[in-house]
Amino acid sequence: MPLHQGSAHSKEPSPEQRRLALNPFYGVADPVAGMEAAPPRHRMPDGPLPPNTAYGLVHDELMLDGNARLNLATFVTTWMEPEAGVLMGECLDKNMIDKDEYPRTAELERRCVSMLADLWHAPDPATAMGCSTTGSSEACMLAALALKRRWSARNADRYPATARPNLVMGVNVQICWEKFCTFWEVEPRLVPMEGDRFHLDPQAAVELCDENTIGVVGILGSTFDGSYEPIEELCAALDDLQKRTGLDIPVHVDGASGAMVAPFLDEDLVWDFRLPRVASINTSGHKYGLVYPGVGWVLWRSPENLPEELVFRVNYLGGDMPTFALNFSRPGAQVVAQYYTFLRLGRRGYRAVQQAARDVACGLAAKIEELGDFRLLTRGDQLPVFALTTKPEVTAYDVFDVSRRLRERGWLVPAYTFPAHREDLAVLRIVCRNGFSSDLAELLLEDLRLLLPELRAQPHPLTRNENAATSFHH
Numbered sequence: 288m289p290l291h292q293g294s295a296h297s298k299e300p301s302p303e304q305r306r307l308a309l310n311p312f313y314g315v316a317d318p319v320a321g322m323e324a325a326p327p328r329h330r331m332p333d334g335p336l337p338p339n340t341a342y343g344l345v346h347d348e349l350m351l352d353g354n355a356r357l358n359l360a361t362f363v364t365t366w367m368e369p370e371a372g373v374l375m376g377e378c379l380d381k382n383m384i385d386k387d388e389y390p391r392t393a394e395l396e397r398r399c400v401s402m403l404a405d406l407w408h409a410p411d412p413a414t415a416m417g418c419s420t421t422g423s424s425e426a427c428m429l430a431a432l433a434l435k436r437r438w439s440a441r442n443a444d445r446y447p448a449t450a451r452p453n454l455v456m457g458v459n460v461q462i463c464w465e466k467f468c469t470f471w472e473v474e475p476r477l478v479p480m481e482g483d484r485f486h487l488d489p490q491a492a493v494e495l496c497d498e499n500t501i502g503v504v505g506i507l508g509s510t511f512d513g514s515y516e517p518i519e520e521l522c523a524a525l526d527d528l529q530k531r532t533g534l535d536i537p538v539h540v541d542g543a544s545g546a547m548v549a550p551f552l553d554e555d556l557v558w559d560f561r562l563p564r565v566a567s568i569n570t571s572g573h574k575y576g577l578v579y580p581g582v583g584w585v586l587w588r589s590p591e592n593l594p595e596e597l598v599f600r601v602n603y604l605g606g607d608m609p610t611f612a613l614n615f616s617r618p619g620a621q622v623v624a625q626y627y628t629f630l631r632l633g634r635r636g637y638r639a640v641q642q643a644a645r646d647v648a649c650g651l652a653a654k655i656e657e658l659g660d661f662r663l664l665t666r667g668d669q670l671p672v673f674a675l676t677t678k679p680e681v682t683a684y685d686v687f688d689v690s691r692r693l694r695e696r697g698w699l700v701p702a703y704t705f706p707a708h709r710e711d712l713a714v715l716r717i718v719c720r721n722g723f724s725s726d727l728a729e730l731l732l733e734d735l736r737l738l739l740p741e742l743r744a745q746p747h748p749l750t751r752n753e754n755a756a757t758s759f760h761h
């Protein structure tokens with residue numbers, strides 16, 4: 288096999304046949320020897336490589352990934368303190384499920400659940416049930432499974448013989464809710480967007496409910512535009528439904544981002560277990576919980592909300608420990624990092640970090656509005672996230688052009704179209720997180736200012752195509 292692809296004497300190899308290109312310096316002592324065996328790309332190499340060679344090859348390839356700190360598409364944490372990184376490194380070898388072998392890690396998980404129960408006003412934090420997960424997707428599935436199981440227990444005479452369960456939610460839900468409905472055969476009932484209402488309307492949600500509704504999902508805050516759904520009004524509308532019809536339908540709050548923002552910045556907003564109808568809440572520890580990817584949380588207000596038959600028992604210090612999870616093995620490092628962050632910041636620290644993110648979001652949104660070409664859909668004053676579109680009179684370029692041109696400068700700002708009833712609307716969304724400072728926001732604004740004359744001089748929008756929205760993941 289030739290050392291370099293495409294040499295004058297060789298036939299061009301197919302992508303599958305191509306080999307990784309070695310740098311002579313990767314040879315341990317003798318650079319030439321280090322170049323003798325270029326490993327294949329798509330087949331496991333026949334033999335081993337020295338660790339520094341393997342490291343160099345992988346490291347070099349990853350340099351072409353985007354810069355995580357400039358990724359304004361993601362809600363997920365892209366910066367933690369070095370001390371958190373050290374702790375996580377120390378725990379990389381711990382499996383979260385081995386509660387018996389790693390009892391202190393298990394204890395830290397329990398403490399995090401208690402802290403969240405208290406933060407979210409569980410009536411009795413000592414008896415609230417909860418667990419860590421790999422993220423909000425798994426947490427939402429567990430919560431929805433509990434809703435389904437409670438509904439099926441109440442309707443054992445009809446299910447599965449004649450009744451089909453449904454789940455009511457806004458069309459703006461994150462994809463994990465569609466996954467749940469597909470995987471567990473539940474009919475999704477989606478409240479559409481209407482005009483400038485981009486999330487769930489309580490009255491419209493109630494109208495979709497019937498005796499087969501396992502629950503209603505309220506989102507704090509919407510992935511599309513960062514707006515909080517009106518959870519208190521939703522509960523009131525369901526209270527009214529119960530008065531009128533006897534139907535008692537629980538609410539799950541998908542607080543993937545907002546459940547770690549609202550408790551610190553919007554203390555007067557009533558959205559959590561203070562509302563008796565809220566049966567369960569999830570959050571992503573790895574979003575505004577401020578931990579690197581791989582941790583979520585789900586809590587139930589009391590043991591009655593989590594059917595016992597869904598809970599499995601694992602050995603824990605000779606006793607048994609209840610667990611409820613879709614997977615078995617999972618890293619312990621993220622849970623440890625969550626505990627570290629709770630301890631490190633406390634309520635005042637979280638408030639300061641989230642307020643800084645909100646200040647950056649609101650400030651940047653206002654300055655972008657001042658540029659004159661854009662209309663803000665949200666202003667960053669709920670989640671530190673805002674969505675914007677071009678004004679109707681802007682015809683030379685569109686949001687997909689802006690996204691593409693910003694990407695040339697290193698900024699990852701997704702552009703995407705809205706769902707049913709508002710497919711006509713295409714937006715940019717900017718997620719401000721800890722680590723995206725006002726200085727960085729100023730640089731983004733500067734780049735946008737510099738690009739605008741070129742965008743305005745275009746004959747027409749240039750980017751829009753089927754793949755234009757690929758950087759947005761609902």
Ligand SMILES: Cc1ncc(COP(=O)(O)O)c(C=O)c1O
Binds near residue numbers: 422427571583
């Ligand atoms: C409202 C909402 N729910 C659920 C999820 C899924 O979260 P995760 O990525 O932690 O699985 C997201 C992710 O963006 C979200 O915004």
